[in-house]
Amino acid sequence: MILTDFSVRTVALPLISPFRTSLGTQTVRNALLVRVRGADGEEGWGECVADDEPTYSPEYLQGAADIITRFFAPALRAVPDLDPAGVAPALAHFRGHPMAKAAVEMAVLDAVLRSRETPLAVHLGGVRQSVRVGVSVGIADSLDALLDTVDRHVSAGYARIKLKIEPGWDLEPVRLVRETFGADLMLTVDANTAYAPADARHLTRLDAFGLALLEQPFAPDDLQAHADLAARMDTPICLDESITSARDAAAALRARACSIINIKPGRVGGYLEARRIHDLAQANGVPVWCGGMLETGLGRAANLALASLPGFTLPGDISATARYYASDITAPFVLEGDSIRVPTAPGLGVQLDPEALESLTVSPS
Numbered sequence: 001m002i003l004t005d006f007s008v009r010t011v012a013l014p015l016i017s018p019f020r021t022s023l024g025t026q027t028v029r030n031a032l033l034v035r036v037r038g039a040d041g042e043e044g045w046g047e048c049v050a051d052d053e054p055t056y057s058p059e060y061l062q063g064a065a066d067i068i069t070r071f072f073a074p075a076l077r078a079v080p081d082l083d084p085a086g087v088a089p090a091l092a093h094f095r096g097h098p099m100a101k102a103a104v105e106m107a108v109l110d111a112v113l114r115s116r117e118t119p120l121a122v123h124l125g126g127v128r129q130s131v132r133v134g135v136s137v138g139i140a141d142s143l144d145a146l147l148d149t150v151d152r153h154v155s156a157g158y159a160r161i162k163l164k165i166e167p168g169w170d171l172e173p174v175r176l177v178r179e180t181f182g183a184d185l186m187l188t189v190d191a192n193t194a195y196a197p198a199d200a201r202h203l204t205r206l207d208a209f210g211l212a213l214l215e216q217p218f219a220p221d222d223l224q225a226h227a228d229l230a231a232r233m234d235t236p237i238c239l240d241e242s243i244t245s246a247r248d249a250a251a252a253l254r255a256r257a258c259s260i261i262n263i264k265p266g267r268v269g270g271y272l273e274a275r276r277i278h279d280l281a282q283a284n285g286v287p288v289w290c291g292g293m294l295e296t297g298l299g300r301a302a303n304l305a306l307a308s309l310p311g312f313t314l315p316g317d318i319s320a321t322a323r324y325y326a327s328d329i330t331a332p333f334v335l336e337g338d339s340i341r342v343p344t345a346p347g348l349g350v351q352l353d354p355e356a357l358e359s360l361t362v363s364p365s
């Protein structure tokens with residue numbers, strides 16, 4: 001496609017309930033949306049998963065908006081015939097900023113695949129019509145409140161519960177949830193880097209609770225600490241923040257720092273790099289699952305397409321819309337049993353609701 005128009009806007013979606021992790025508490029999802037238009041009338045949308053603050057990763061929303069408009073848009077406009085696979089190479093000389101890069105690649109994917117009448121899931125090589133999903137449960141104000149929340153999600157049918165943990169909120173909540181909901185509940189924990197290598201002995205006590213995985217206990221760049229912990233725990237170690245590319249993923253597997261990978265397209269620079277990580281993991285017999293960043297319906301649609309690839313054998317953090325938002329910019333995604341249907345329409349497969357988009361846009365207003 002020949003890019004003619006490139007714009008960004010921010011939408012603000014209030015969360016139904018505050019989401020607390022070891023990184024902080026979030027009450028609203030400000031999402032940066034990218035729209036591209038082409039000379040032949042193509043239109044595509046992408047979502048940047050950067051948060052307001054650079055806590056989960058070094059990227060943040062205003063910075064992403066700036067680099068996209070100031071550097072990425074001119075570089076992409078200069079490409080004579082842009083296709084989705086050409087986006088990452090055209091931006092490779094700009095260091096870092098994977099979430100911003102992923103958002104523009106996503107918009108180009110949407111535009112090009114819509115004009116070719118190809119759904120993203122088909123383009124990526126998806127093999128499932130619906131995908132099993134779980135819920136990421138934030139740190140609660142009390143153990144009672146946690147049990148209420150988990151009960152609601154288990155009753156709704158979710159295939160897996162992930163508990164956010166941090167020092168002071170780990171063994172006790174995990175023990176209680178396991179005891180209350182029984183051995184059959186697929187249960188995982190996510191520390192978002194909240195522990196130090198000296199906490200390794202403490203973390204091994206999580207082995208008592210039959211967890212399907214322990215996600216990212218240590219700093220993103222400390223593969224050695226994860227490898228040392230993996231060697232002394234039965235619970236599989238899963239990496240999230242540490243994996244920013246297929247090359248990272250290969251290095252982590254070589255170092256035996258993890259045996260499961262959480263794939264988030266934004267964190268790794270896009271859906272095409274996400275597929276490369278999937279392919280590498282599959283070749284090594286390593287299970288992967290699709291992580292979430294409290295996406296709007298736009299990003300949720302694309303994540304469902306990614307999670308339909310064969311190697312995504314564990315339930316993703318792709319919950320129903322109602323778990324996050326009262327109103328969204330797309331039609332809501334709903335849970336059917338323990339799964340959500342993969343969109344089948346061309347491109348990302350969702351229609352943006354013009355009125356919702358208008359009323360939720362905060363910038364430019």
Ligand code: OSB
Binds near residue numbers: 136240291292317318
């Ligand atoms: O670590 O997986 C994470 C949300 C924001 C930032 C980091 C993470 C998360 C989640 C939420 O766990 C997953 C979701 O979108 O449901």
Ligand code: MG
Binds near residue numbers: 215216241262
């Ligand atoms: Mg995580």
